[in-house]
Amino acid sequence: MKDTFHDEPDTEKGDFNHEELIATFSPAEQKKLIRRIDMRLVITLGFLYCVSLLDRTNLGAAYVAGMQGDLKMDATNNGYSITSLVFFITYTIFQIPATVIIRKIGPRLFLSGIVLFWGAVMLAFGFVPNWETMAGLRIILGALEAGLYPGSVYLLSTWYPRYELQKRNATFYLIGSMASGFGGILAYGLMQMDGLAGKAGWRWIFIIEGLLTCVLGIGSYILLVDFPEQSPKSWKFLNESEASFVIAKIQADRADASVEPFSMGRYLANCKDSKVWAYAALYMLTTTNSYSIAYFLPIILEKSMGFSVAKAQCLVAPPYVAAAIVMFVQAVYSDKWRLRGPIIAGNALMGLLGLGLLGYLDAAAPRYFGVFLATIAGKSCHN
Structure with a gap:
């Protein structure tokens, strides 16, 4: 052919x-x-x-x-x-x-x-x-x-x-x-x-x-x-x-679909595109939240919320399961509606609420709920 x-x-x-x-x-x-x-x-x-x-x-x-x-x-x-x-x-x-x-x-x-x-x-x-x-x-x-x-x-x-x-x-x-x-x-x-x-x-x-x-x-x-x-x-x-x-x-x-020969000039020209910097800033901010949770959640659960080592290790899982479900649903409808911006904005607001609950409350239950919101927001924006 x-x-x-x-x-x-x-x-x-x-x-x-x-x-x-x-x-x-x-x-x-x-x-x-x-x-x-x-x-x-x-x-x-x-x-x-x-x-x-x-x-x-x-x-x-x-x-x-x-x-x-x-x-x-x-x-x-x-x-x-x-x-x-x-x-x-x-x-x-x-x-x-x-x-x-x-x-x-x-x-x-x-x-x-x-x-x-x-x-x-x-x-x-x-x-x-x-x-x-x-x-x-x-x-x-x-x-x-x-x-x-x-x-x-x-x-x-x-x-x-x-x-x-x-x-x-x-x-x-x-x-x-x-x-x-x-x-x-x-x-x-x-x-x-x-x-x-x-x-x-x-x-x-x-x-x-x-x-x-x-x-x-x-x-x-x-x-x-x-x-x-x-x-x-x-x-x-x-x-x-x-x-x-x-x-x-x-x-x-x-x-x-056809591949163009690599050119350093064309490659670096992308740096002039404001959308690239906007996406980079968005990715940086959501990644900061996601990695903070990934690296420090077991420590927060044990040292700050008072859970045992076993519970701290296991309680990491539920927020990520919830995030995976929400992320996939958002992706399906994002493709179906051909819409990205409002979904990302909604996730950002959810993340602000979740981080606020996690950072400024004392009781373990609402702080852990904040982990859910912050994890869902970060993972869904990454996607």
Whole structure:
């Protein structure tokens, strides 16, 4: 089949050709093909994002499991805060080159490779002698994890039209968000290995989760697929006509399926777009809230609200489950109504209320309810 969708589209004939090619697949065939892509791409990326969030946010669970005492993290050296912070330095810096590299070497190799390497770093967390060494490893972890989220979002955008994308982003993010909740329960279970092989329970949290990450990194190399135009070569995932159908849908929707050669000038030109800075500011503000909850909620539940270690680990889960449900519902209707702004504004107001309840009340019950509102708002705005 001739790849007419790779040619520069004209205003009439090009669009007609794309629609004509799409129409060669019946609605049932289209639905079956899209479902196959969803299972292979969205679910795999979701599980990779799951271990990504699990690995970067399990410090709080390890802290209440005894890490702070063994590594001498206290108020005099701010060991926990520094260890949490340094991750984001390299995580921020390396996101920009990651989006360039993924296009050069392909998403399957790039994404599976960084997951495997950061899994090895997580394993090393279980053997650190002091918090300074852990902080150094967190710097490396940030550099490796930097490419996953932007790379995954970019890869999904090359496979789906605009108003079919949000539900896939939500599913991808939903799977990852569930890890933030159930990570506490998993950590509590792993704590019970305390003393096994002479290692503290908090060390087993890093060792087992690191092994899991390595396994998923290897498995993702088999399951992930490259960009649509490369998919017939990616373990024979799609044949030529199926790949043509996918690219024709993208071209008919937004006319950017063909890949332009990389240009640093065009890449940096995006910095002149005010919308980019607005989205960045929004993302920064919601991320600040989300990560504050992820890193400090187990500590707040134990130290400030008075729950036991077991309850503190387990009570992390319910707000994230609620956030996942609300996030997915919002994504469905956001696509259906083709509406984003009012939903984001509503989430922002919800977040303000939730943070107020959490920060300024004394009773545990309304403060915990505030955690629900703040978590739902942060996760839904991310999506």
